[in-house]
Each structure stands twice: as structure tokens, then as C-alpha cells.
Amino acid sequence: MPEINNNSLLIRIFPFLAWLRNYKFSLFKSDLLAGITVAVIILPQSMAYALLAGVPPVIGIYSAAITPIIAGLWGNLRQLSTGPFAILSLLVYTTLSPIAIPGSHDYLEMAVLLTLIVGGINIFIGLFRLSRFVSFISLSIVKGFTSASALIIIGTQLPALLGIEIKHFQYFVPTIYNIILDLPKLHVPTFIIGVGSLFLIIIIRKISTLPSGLFTLIIATVFTAIFRLDLNGVNIIGQIQPGMPQFVLPMFDMGTISLLFVPALVMVLITNVETYSIGKTIAMETKQPLDWNKEFFGQGLANVVGSFFQNIPVSASFSRTAVNYKAGAKTAMSSVITGLSVIVVLLFATGWLYYVPRASLAAIVISAVLILFHPRQIFKLLKKNRDDGIVAISVFILSLLIKLDYALLISVSLSLIFFIWKSMHPRIIRVTHALDYKVEINGDALNKPSCPQIFHIRPDNSVFFVNAEYTVERIREKLETQASPATKFFILDFESIAFIDITAIEEFKLLKAELEAKGIQMVIMNLHIPVEKVFRSTGFIDTFDPKLIFTNRNELIPKLFEKIDHKYCVEECPYTLFPCCLKIKNEGITYQDIEE
Numbered sequence: 002m003p004e005i006n007n008n009s010l011l012i013r014i015f016p017f018l019a020w021l022r023n024y025k026f027s028l029f030k031s032d033l034l035a036g037i038t039v040a041v042i043i044l045p046q047s048m049a050y051a052l053l054a055g056v057p058p059v060i061g062i063y064s065a066a067i068t069p070i071i072a073g074l075w076g077n078l079r080q081l082s083t084g085p086f087a088i089l090s091l092l093v094y095t096t097l098s099p100i101a102i103p104g105s106h107d108y109l110e111m112a113v114l115l116t117l118i119v120g121g122i123n124i125f126i127g128l129f130r131l132s133r134f135v136s137f138i139s140l141s142i143v144k145g146f147t148s149a150s151a152l153i154i155i156g157t158q159l160p161a162l163l164g165i166e167i168k169h170f171q172y173f174v175p176t177i178y179n180i181i182l183d184l185p186k187l188h189v190p191t192f193i194i195g196v197g198s199l200f201l202i203i204i205i206r207k208i209s210t211l212p213s214g215l216f217t218l219i220i221a222t223v224f225t226a227i228f229r230l231d232l233n234g235v236n237i238i239g240q241i242q243p244g245m246p247q248f249v250l251p252m253f254d255m256g257t258i259s260l261l262f263v264p265a266l267v268m269v270l271i272t273n274v275e276t277y278s279i280g281k282t283i284a285m286e287t288k289q290p291l292d293w294n295k296e297f298f299g300q301g302l303a304n305v306v307g308s309f310f311q312n313i314p315v316s317a318s319f320s321r322t323a324v325n326y327k328a329g330a331k332t333a334m335s336s337v338i339t340g341l342s343v344i345v346v347l348l349f350a351t352g353w354l355y356y357v358p359r360a361s362l363a364a365i366v367i368s369a370v371l372i373l374f375h376p377r378q379i380f381k382l383l384k385k386n387r388d389d390g391i392v393a394i395s396v397f398i399l400s401l402l403i404k405l406d407y408a409l410l411i412s413v414s415l416s417l418i419f420f421i422w423k424s425m426h427p428r429i430i431r432v433t434h435a436l437d438y439k440v441e442i443n444g445d446a447l448n449k450p451s452c453p454q455i456f457h458i459r460p461d462n463s464v465f466f467v468n469a470e471y472t473v474e475r476i477r478e479k480l481e482t483q484a485s486p487a488t489k490f491f492i493l494d495f496e497s498i499a500f501i502d503i504t505a506i507e508e509f510k511l512l513k514a515e516l517e518a519k520g521i522q523m524v525i526m527n528l529h530i531p532v533e534k535v536f537r538s539t540g541f542i543d544t545f546d547p548k549l550i551f552t553n554r555n556e557l558i559p560k561l562f563e564k565i566d567h568k569y570c571v572e573e574c575p576y577t578l579f580p581c582c583l584k585i586k587n588e589g590i591t592y593q594d595i596e597e
Contacts, residue, residue, distance in 0.1 A: 016295065017074040020332055028331045035330035036338025038212075039082050039321050043069075044343060045214040046321075046369065047085045048238070048354075049362040053157060054090035054313050055103030056112055058238050058354075058362070061085050063246040064312040066343040068303040072315075073336025076299025077292045078280050080330045082321035082339065083303055087370050088150045089272055089314050094157065095405050096264040099171055109311070110252045111261065116315075117251045117308035118258060118265040123301025126269070132293035138274045141386075142412045144378050145393035146271060149173075149400030149408075151374035154366060156180070161236070161363035162199070164191025173401045191235050194221055195360030202368040214365045218357060226356040236359040241351040245344065246310040265314075267406040270413075272316035276300065279319045283326060320369070388419040427462030429475040431483060432494060434558070434578045441554075450576050453485035454565040455558070456521075459494035466504040473508040477515075487569060488521050490549075490561050496527040506539045513544065524561065526551040 012019050043065045051061025065084045072083035093112055094103065101108035126134055156176045160167050165183045170176045198217050205213035224230070231237045276296060284291045304314055325335055379397060383390025396412035433444035433451045444451055451457065458479060464472050480491070493509070513523045525545060528536060536542040542550070551557045562581045570585050577583055 015074075017333060020079070024332065024334070029334065031329040031331045032334040033338055035325050035328035035335040037342055038328040039069075039325050039335065039339045040342035041212045041215050042321055042324060043082075043084050043339060044346060045218045045362070045365050047343075048357070049365040049369075050085035050087055050090040051313065052161070052359065052362055053087065053154065053366055054085075054093040054112065055098060056093075056109055056313060057104065058357075059241045059351075060109070060112075060311055060313055062241075062343060062347060063310055064307060064315055066245075066340050066347060067310050068307045068312060068315040068340075069336040069343075070340035071306050072299045072303035072317075073333035073340075074299075075295075075302050076333065077295035078283055078289060079333045080283050080287065080322060080326045080335070081276070081280060081296070081317045082325045082336060083300065083317050084315050084321065084339075085313060086272060086275075086316040086318050087154055087366060087373075088147065088275075089268055089316050091150055091154050091157070092264065092268050092271070092405055093313055095153075095171065096261065098169060100260070103169070111257060112313050113249075113251045113308050113311055114253075114257060115261050115265055115268075116304050116312050118261055119268050119314045120301045120304025120306075120308060122265060122269045123273070123297045123304060125301075127294045127296075127298030127301055130294045132273075132297055135270060135273050135277055135293075137413055137417075138270050138409075139389070139392065139416050141382055141389035141393040142396050142409070142416060143271070143274050143278075144375065144382065145396035145412070146400060146405075146409060147373045148375055148379060149397045150405070151370040152401065153405070154370045158363040158366050161359050162192075162195035162367065164188025164195070164234070164236075164360065172403070188234055190230050190233050191358075191360045194225065194230065194235060194358050195364055197221075198358075198361040198364035199367060202364060206368075214368070218361055218365070221358050221361040222353075222356045225358045230358070231356065238354055238357045238359065238362075241354055243348060243351045245347060246312075248309055249311060251308045263410075264406045267409050268314055271409065272314075273297065273300070275319060276317040279317050279322050283322060286326065320372075388423075392416050392419070421467060424462060425468045425471060427460055427464075427468055427472060429472065429479060430459045430461055431479055432457040432459050432492075436577060436580070436583065450578070451483065451485075452576065452578050453487045453574055454489045454569065455492065455561055456480065456484040456488050456490070457492040457494060459496055461497045463498050463500040464505040464508075465500060465502040469502070469505040469508045472505070473512050476512065480516075487566070487573075489565055490524050491516055491521050492524045492526060492557070492561075494526055495529065495532055498532055499529055501532045501535050503535075503539065506535060506541050510541060510544075522546075522549060524549045524551065524557075526554065526557055528552070 044062070047061035047065035048058035049061070051058045051064070054061075069083050072081070073079075076083070093115060096115065097103070097108055097111050101111055126132060153173050156173050159180050163180070163184070165180065165187050167176070167179045167183055170179065198221050201217045201220065202213045205211055205216055225235060225237060277293065280291060280293070280296060283289070300316065304312070307315060379390070379393045382393045392412055392415055395415055396408055399408035399411055431444040431451060432441050433449050435442060435447075435449050442449060458476055460472050460476075462468065484491075516523050523545070528550070533542070548560070551560070558579055559581065562579065567585055570582060574582070577586055
């Protein structure tokens with residue numbers, strides 16, 4: 002292949018050409034094995050997750066055929082495996098089931114439209130380089146949400162696993178309550194198939210490296226076909242039309258789009274946090290450079306293209322990505338092979354899926370989400386950090402009681418409230434010195450005195466409209482309660498202040514005027530460039546004597562020491578905080594002598 006510049010327009014449009022031009026057969030062998038391995042896993046999972054989403058199993062297979070190829074070729078991380086995802090399927094179900102009948106034509110149309118919206122949001126984030134948007138979802142939210150989602154998913158799959166039919170309920174608690182009420186009506190053959198499949202999957206995982214889902218599905222299917230359990234009431238998938246999905250334009254109704262936009266945004270947030278977690282792990286292992294905006298674009302394009310082929314929303318899967326990597330995947334060719342393998346099944350092997358029992362698919366879903374349920378981690382968060390623990394527990398409980406998107410949005414709001422509250426109440430540190438420490442120290446934490454003539458304060462956060470008044474009030478309190486009447490200089494240390502606004506400048510102006518009225522000069526030090534710009538643009542910096550603005554911490558005390566009352570140091574000051582103090586007190590010499 003001819004040499005192509007990595008920054009060329011062609012590479013930007015078709016980024017996979019950057020690695021494809023140097024692709025070797027030795028890489029293909031590894032990618033082939035990894036791709037087929039993932040296909041063996043994704044095939045049963047895709048059918049199971051389709052049923053979880055409330056659409057026919059074949060829609061899951063369609064989604065596993067096309068999207069891995071697109072996401073692999075246009076994404077950033079080469080081992081990332083994309084396809085139907087349990088939590089995403091649950092979000093589809095909880096979003097659409099209140100407004101359409103699961104399995105109906107209208108329901109499928111809206112599921113496909115949801116795929117288009119999810120893809121569009123991802124592409125928008127990728128193109129405009131807004132991947133930091135995901136940071137609104139904290140780790141504590143993810144842990145609480147995934148644990149609750151695991152329980153909800155299990156609740157939705159229990160009827161199929163046990164062979165009972167219950168009325169559809171939107172929320173977890175009434176679903177479980179009605180399952181318990183209908184337990185006497187469970188269908189014994191379905192129960193045996195479902196629970197037997199679940200135990201078999203768990204056992205295989207513990208004793209073997211075989212693909213437990215596929216192996217169990219084959220056994221259950223053969224068992225169902227031989228004994229014709231479908232005639233005894235065991236639900237099976239039935240006939241699947243062979244062939245590729247048809248190209249169909251998604252419905253485009255602005256009213257429906259506005260209805261689905263917020264749930265789609267929630268899906269993007271929660272699934273891309275998962276993608277971020279997976280990607281970070283893989284990138285560390287493979288030393289690949291990370292570009293989250295490219296990954297957003299790749300995931301978005303996969304969903305958009307998939308929406309034209311009746312796909313449900315898809316995302317990266319942690320478990321399948323881990324399998325892909327461990328199986329030896331070197332490039333995105335492994336994802337292409339995964340997609341092509343599923344296409345082969347669609348074209349030539351759909352007849353083999355006729356007797357697949359739905360109870361076994363439910364068992365596959367339940368076994369897959371069991372690893373997401375980690376309540377201990379939630380309560381550990383409470384011990385490590387109270388705010389994170391409260392957020393995790395809140396999203397966990399809310400997800401079980403109300404709609405998932407509402408629960409997630411409330412939890413994000415709660416996280417932001419905690420963040421704003423902390424920002425509103427920054428620590429105000431009284432900085433002092435001690436000869437035995439030889440560095441600046443927190444005077445309050447170590448119960449050390451300040452110099453009676455030099456009072457040093459450092460706000461431990463950026464200062465802006467949210468906390469400006471509080472910050473200055475706390476500084477006033479410290480000046481009134483801890484500063485000496487002999488104070489001549491007040492040092493305002495900007496070391497920890499990365500940002501400041503006009504409100505903060507006005508508050509500091511008032512403080513400076515108050516101090517000057519008392520004969521105290523304000524000294525500023527360690528202005529970061531963004532802060533200095535605001536100081537200059539407001540003219541506040543012009544109100545300071547240039548000799549009272551410091552950038553070098555080592556010059557600060559020696560320069561100020563020149564200006565303080567040395568007689569007070571010798572006769573009245575009970576402390577020895579600086580080397581200068583030691584010389585003056587012990588030797589009775591002046592500052593000029595020290596300099597010489």
C-alpha cells in the first residue's frame with residue numbers, strides 16, 4: 002500500500018488505513034482466533050440481550066453483526082469489543098416499555114430510533130471533542146447504578162427462567178412481588194431448563210475455559226429438540242428468517258425524538274463510563290495512545306449505521322473486550338472477524354437456533370450480570386468517603402424504586418451538590434514556619450504559632466462567586482482571632498488558587514481596604530497565570546506596591562523581614578520561627594548584618 006500521511010484527509014475519514022497499511026499475516030492469525038472466540042460469546046449474548054431489551058432475538062444478532070465492524074474500524078482502541086450490552090438493553094426496556102408494547106412493531110421502531118439518537122449524541126461528542134462530558138458520572142454513581150441494574154435485570158429475567166407469566170411492571174419491587182405471588186404457577190420443564198442452564202454456566206466457568214454460554218445453549222437446545230419440550234410449554238426462539246437485515250430508514254418523528262432524547266443521553270453517559278473504564282485498562286496493557294473523542298465517534302458511528310439495519314443501541318463490553326485481548330487480538334481486525342462470523346451464522350445457520358429455549362437465554366443474561374452486583378464495594382465507599390458512599394447508596398436505592406434515567410439524573414445532581422458544597426466551603430489554611438520543620442506548615446493542624454508581625458493565609462481552593470464571600474469571611478475570622486495586634490503584613494497565598502472571578506476580586510478589594518485602614522499591608526504571592534490575568538484586567542494588581550508581589554517563595558520572608566520591627570522581635574516576640582529570628586534573638590544583630 003502506498004505511503005499515506007497520518008494527518009491526511011484520507012486517514013481522518015478512514016482512520017483504520019493507518020494500521021491496515023502495515024498489516025501482516027502474523028497479526029491476522031492472532032486476530033482470527035480472537036475474533037472467532039468473541040463471536041462464540043457474542044452470539045448467545047446478543048440474543049439474550051435482545052430479549053432483555055424487549056425485541057426479537059434476531060435483532061440482537063443483527064446488532065452483533067454490523068456494529069463490531071464499524072466500531073472496530075473507526076474507534077481508537079483496537080481490542081475494544083462492541084455489541085449488545087446488558088445495562089444498555091435494560092435501559093432500552095425501561096425507557097420504551099411504558100410507551101409501547103415490548104415486541105411490537107412500534108416498540109421496535111422506537112428502539113431503532115433510540116439507537117440513532119444514541120449514535121448521534123456520541124458522534125457530536127466525538128466531533129466537538131467533548132469527551133470530558135463523561136466526568137459528570139462519578140465512580141460512586143457507576144458502582145451504585147450497576148449493582149442496582151444487575152438486580153433489575155435479574156428481576157426481568159426470572160419469569161422466563163422459571164416459566165411464569167406476570168403482568169409487565171415498570172419498577173423492580175412490584176416485579177419481584179408478583180414473581181413471588183406466581184411462584185406456585187411455575188412451569189416445571191422451563192424451570193429445569195432455566196435453572197439447569199444457569200448452574201451449568203457457573204460450573205463450566207469454574208472448571209473450564211470453554212465458552213460457557215454457547216456450550217450451555219447447545220446442550221439446552223439439543224435437549225429441548227430431542228424431547229420436544231416446546232410441545233410441553235417450553236418457550237423457544239422459533240423460526241428466524243435467514244439473511245442479512247434489510248436497509249430500513251429509522252422513523253423520524255420530532256415528538257418521539259424529544260421524548261427519547263434524555264434517556265438516550267443517560268445511555269451515552271453510563272455506557273461511555275464503562276467504555277472509559279475498559280479502554281483505560283486495555284491502553285495500560287497495550288501502551289496504545291488514548292483518544293476518547295475518536296472512541297466516542299467510533300461508538301456513535303456504529304450505532305448510527307446500525308440504526309439503518311434494525312439494530313438496538315450497542316456499546317463496548319468489558320467481558321468481551323477482556324476475552325478479545327486475552328485471546329490475542331492485535332488489531333481491530335478481530336472485531337471485523339467477529340462481525341463477519343455472526344454474518345455467516347445469519348446467512349447459513351439460523352435454522353440451528355430454532356429450538357433455543359428462552360429460559361437458557363435468561364440464564365445467560367443472569368450469569369452475565371451477576372458479576373455487576375457488588376454491594377460490598379458500595380458500603381466500602383461509605384467508609385472511605387462519606388459523600389461518595391451516600392451517592393452510591395442513593396443511586397442504588399433510587400434505581401430500584403423509580404425509573405433508571407431519573408435515578409441517574411438525581412444522583413448526578415446529588416454529586417454536583419456535594420461538589421458545589423465543598424467548593425462553597427474551602428479550607429483556609431494558616432501557614433506558618435518552624436525551625437524544626439524547615440518548611441512551611443499548617444499552623445492550625447500542628448498547633449504552631451504564626452509570626453506576630455507576618456500573618457500568612459492560603460485558601461485551599463479556587464475562589465469565585467460561589468465561595469468568594471465565605472472565603473473572605475473566614476479570612477477575616479482568622480485575622481480577628483489568630484492575628485496579633487502587631488501584625489504589619491498579611492500574606493495572601495494563591496498557590497492553590499487556579500481560578501478567580503470578578504466577585505472574588507471585589508471581595509479581596511474590600512479586605513485590602515479594611516487591612517490598610519488598620520495599618521496592615523496585603524502581600525500577594527504565587528499568582529498563577531489565569532489568576533494574574535484577572536488581577537491585571539480588573540486593575541486590582543495596580544493597587545499593590547510591586548515590592549509586595551512575590552513569585553519566589555524563598556524571597557518572601559527575607560524581604561518582609563527587612564520591613565518589620567526588629568526591636569519588637571528581640572524584646573516582645575516569644576517565638577523563633579525563621580533563621581532570621583534566631584540570629585536577631587541570639588546575637589542581637591540587625592537584618593543588615595545578616596545580609597552582609
